[in-house]
Amino acid sequence: MKKFLLRISLFVLVLFIVDKGFYYFLYKAPELEYDQRLEKVINGKINKDIIVLGSSRGAGNIIASQIEKETNLSSYNLSYIGSNVLFQEFILKSVLKFNKKPKKVILSIDNTYEFVFEKTLNFKFDKLYPLSKYNYINNELIDRKERSIISKVFCLGRLSKNSFILKKEEIPTKNPILPCGSMPFVEKSKDTKIEFLKDIKKYDSKKELPEKLKAFKNIQTICKENNIQLIFALPPNFNEFNTDFEKRFRKLMLPENKIIIYNRKNPIYKNQEYYFDALHLFKNGATVFTSEISAFINQNR
Amino acid sequence: MLFNSINFAIFLPIVFLLYWFVTKNNLKFQNILLLVASYYFYACWDFRFLFLLIFSTLLDYYSGIKIENSSSEKNRKFWFWLSIGINLGFLGVFKYYNFFVDSIKDVVFLFGHKIDLWTIKVILPVGISFYTFHGLSYVIDIYKKRIPVETNFINYATFVCYFPLLVAGPIERATHLLPQIKKKRTFNYAQAVDGLRQILWGLFKKIVIADNCAEYANLIFNNSDDYSGSTLIMGALFFTFQIYGDFSGYSDIALGTSRLFGMELLKNFNFPYFSRDIAEFWRRWHISLSSWFKDYLYIPLGGSVGGLKLKIRNTFIIFLVSGFWHGANWTFIVWGALNALYFLPLLLSNTNRNYMKIVAYDSNLPSFKELVSIIITFSLTVFAWIFFRANSLTHAITYIKDIFTSKLIALPEVRPTFVIVLVAIFILIEWIGRRNNYALEKMFTEKSVFVRWSFYFVLLFAIFIFSTKEQEFIYFQF
Incomplete structure (x- = not known):
């Protein structure tokens, strides 16, 4: 028995030592990422007056540098392509934990998918994995059952197969990240043809997911507790506006928060030239929508 | 837990x-x-x-x-x-x-x-x-x-x-x-060390093989309408390795754990995918259940004594009951019936006890005939697993129909290289260790501590790196 326990202890010790060699991959992973916005957040480098949160529609339709110029308030866009409201809540909490609290938060809303199941909108674990060297991120992954608690002790527990691909991520040519964090679409697909949709489905609130509603409520509570003005932005889609969703959304809003809906009378929002696809504006469309947001902020100071 | x-x-x-x-x-x-x-x-x-x-x-x-x-x-x-x-x-x-x-x-x-x-x-x-x-x-x-x-x-x-x-x-x-x-x-040192080795191999099978195959098997089975015939075959293959890695991995951990307490449990798997016919497969797959049904159902029913009709009836009964044991769904019953049908020709020709020893026991590689037999048996098993995995009989039939109706000869849309490489390595290790109780039992045990431990570390690293979310074992639902 003594021999057995001795051998086991030695084995675990050697494993522990060898494991530390893998820290190289953990250390290297963030550098290989093209999108380094989350790391900036964790390192306390996002001290801005206005923070924009959202999914790809927030990233592409709202240009933070333009808001900064038009409102004289420093702005940064922390919207992530394919992210859902749960991830946006996490980003907001991270900003508040490591940075000076912003004066305003603009939350871009995915009308009409914000609260229902949508397979393209998720908690962006892929943005967290490369930052596993940070305990804050690793703990978040443990809490969300993406990592085992063993990763607190072993470096290997924080790595995945992608950690060994020591190749820098490629820059997306369609929507590169601007210094202000926004990602407007600057290159159109050649064969994209979209049609303006007049018949829209009725919004069914029964399909809403409780976890998404909870995250949305949490974002409002966090902003209220921190005295941050929360502005909801509803960008255009290449279809008729869904008033059912708007009614439902207003019911979920706290009265102190503001909402800006794109100018439905503006004909450009029915012009294909201003769209990248049915759900995302092209850069020229984003500039128009952003200026509407800036005007709204200036009016509601 | x-x-x-x-x-x-x-x-x-x-x-x-x-x-x-x-x-x-x-x-x-x-x-x-x-x-x-x-x-x-x-x-x-x-x-x-x-x-x-x-x-x-x-x-x-x-x-x-x-x-x-x-x-x-x-x-x-x-x-x-x-x-x-x-x-x-x-x-x-x-x-x-x-x-x-x-x-x-x-x-x-x-x-x-x-x-x-x-x-x-x-x-x-x-x-x-x-x-x-x-x-x-x-x-x-x-x-x-x-x-x-x-x-x-x-x-x-x-x-x-x-x-x-x-x-x-x-x-x-x-x-x-x-x-x-x-x-x-x-306390027996050798038994305990062997137990730990078997636990390690069981964890590798479960976490590295089964859980990674599960990701793609689920993707393909849950969206089978969207995929080509060749991809659906990939889905069935992924499930084939998922269920083996999952259940035999579980059994290895159970046997290894028991050895730590000085007790030996019944062997449950014996390299079933190297079987040369379906009778051999059933002597090597979920052995403790097959032998239970043999002893407490097949033999009391008359077993193989008493004429051909009785033999066929009894064989069908134990396969159907075995299918039903797995779950309350017609898919399991059809899976059992299908295996009984596979078994029938061997029973009728009295060749169901042809292969008692593991394939290529005295050589490194199987003969051409053995290889063909293994491939045929494996293909039949993969086909039957479609029923086992499908959500309903309709799903299984549509799945099979879609294999033959849409792009059977085309590159599969889902072909994760790393999973395919892992499965290939897994098959190789299983083949090398096929004469033992479990593949790792004697692997590198004669080599120096450095070689042996390095091998175990590689397995452990693979377990860490290829681990996905903690997933339940399939057989928990049965």
């Missing part, structure tokens, strides 16, 4: 140290500790069903004593059938009640009528099929006077609830495990 969870990684060393140090090799204390640990292990899943487990244990324990001590045959029969009836009754209610009700409703509906029958909303107690079979075999063996009754409740309860096999087998026999429980156990 899952074998592949951090909770088990804490639980196991604690029980191990208490078992060998605190009980000071006192058999009574060791068994009490194992029983308490087993109940705790089970209660971690859902403590409410612990009472069902204890009731089932008490019932069989008491029935066993009554059967043994009854002076009249009538009394013996009474206690025997009471135990069998209640055991199967629990299984029927928790596992099959809704299935029967829905099937009756469907049949009545076919004749243009509608009936309202109650269905019940109840979760299936984990391991019920396994511990019920433990109890059944014990009571049957006493009734048939194959074994003496166990009068010590702790010993009997430990046999039924022993945590390594409690939730997904192997399905033990009183003749095999009870004597070990009653015998004084001393």
Whole structure:
């Protein structure tokens, strides 16, 4: 028995030592990422007056540098392509934990998918994995059952197969990240043809997911507790506006928060030239929508 | 508590140290500790069903004593059938009640009528099929006077609830495990090291092979309408390795864990995918269940004595019951029937016992004929697994139809290179170790500590790196 326990202890010790060699991959992973916005957040480098949160529609339709110029308030866009409201809540909490609290938060809303199941909108674990060297991120992954608690002790527990691909991520040519964090679409697909949709489905609130509603409520509570003005932005889609969703959304809003809906009378929002696809504006469309947001902020100071 | 969870990684060393140090090799204390640990292990899943487990244990324990001590045959029969009836009754209610009700409703509906029958909303107690079979075999063996009754409740309860096999087998026999429980156990270094090695291999099979294959098998099966024929074949192949890695991985961890406590469990898998015909496959797949059905169903039904018709009938019965044992769904019954059909030609030609030894026992590679036989048997098995994995019979039939109707000869849309490479490495390791109890048993054991440990580290690194989310074992649902 003594021999057995001795051998086991030695084995675990050697494993522990060898494991530390893998820290190289953990250390290297963030550098290989093209999108380094989350790391900036964790390192306390996002001290801005206005923070924009959202999914790809927030990233592409709202240009933070333009808001900064038009409102004289420093702005940064922390919207992530394919992210859902749960991830946006996490980003907001991270900003508040490591940075000076912003004066305003603009939350871009995915009308009409914000609260229902949508397979393209998720908690962006892929943005967290490369930052596993940070305990804050690793703990978040443990809490969300993406990592085992063993990763607190072993470096290997924080790595995945992608950690060994020591190749820098490629820059997306369609929507590169601007210094202000926004990602407007600057290159159109050649064969994209979209049609303006007049018949829209009725919004069914029964399909809403409780976890998404909870995250949305949490974002409002966090902003209220921190005295941050929360502005909801509803960008255009290449279809008729869904008033059912708007009614439902207003019911979920706290009265102190503001909402800006794109100018439905503006004909450009029915012009294909201003769209990248049915759900995302092209850069020229984003500039128009952003200026509407800036005007709204200036009016509601 | 899952074998592949951090909770088990804490639980196991604690029980191990208490078992060998605190009980000071006192058999009574060791068994009490194992029983308490087993109940705790089970209660971690859902403590409410612990009472069902204890009731089932008490019932069989008491029935066993009554059967043994009854002076009249009538009394013996009474206690025997009471135990069998209640055991199967629990299984029927928790596992099959809704299935029967829905099937009756469907049949009545076919004749243009509608009936309202109650269905019940109840979760299936984990391991019920396994511990019920433990109890059944014990009571049957006493009734048939194959074994003496166990009068010590702790010993009997430990046999039924022993945590390594409690939730997904192997399905033990009183003749095999009870004597070990009653015998004084001393620590055996070689056995314990071997146990750890088997646990490591089981974890590799589960975490690296099964869980990674599961990701793609689920993707393809859950969206089968969207994929080409070649991708659907990939889906079936991924599931084939998922279920093997999952269940045989579980069994390896169970056997290895038990060795740490000085007890040997029945072997459950013996390299089934290297089988040369379906009869050999069934001698190598889920051995403890196959042999249970053989001993407690096939032989009492008359077995293979008594004419061809009887043989065929009995074969179909055990395959159908085996399918039904897996779950209350027609897919499992069809899976069982399909395997019976595969088996039939071998039975009729009396060639079902052709291959008793592992393939290429005396050589490194199989002959061409053996290779072809393995590929054919493997393909038949993969085909049958489609029924096992599909959500319904309609899904299975559509899945198979789609294989042949859309782009069968095309590059699959889903072809994760890393999973394919991992499976290839896995097959290679299994092939090299096929003559042993499990693939790793003797691998590098003659080499230096440096080589041996390096190999174990590589396996551990793979477990860390390729681990996905903690996933339940498939056989927990049975």
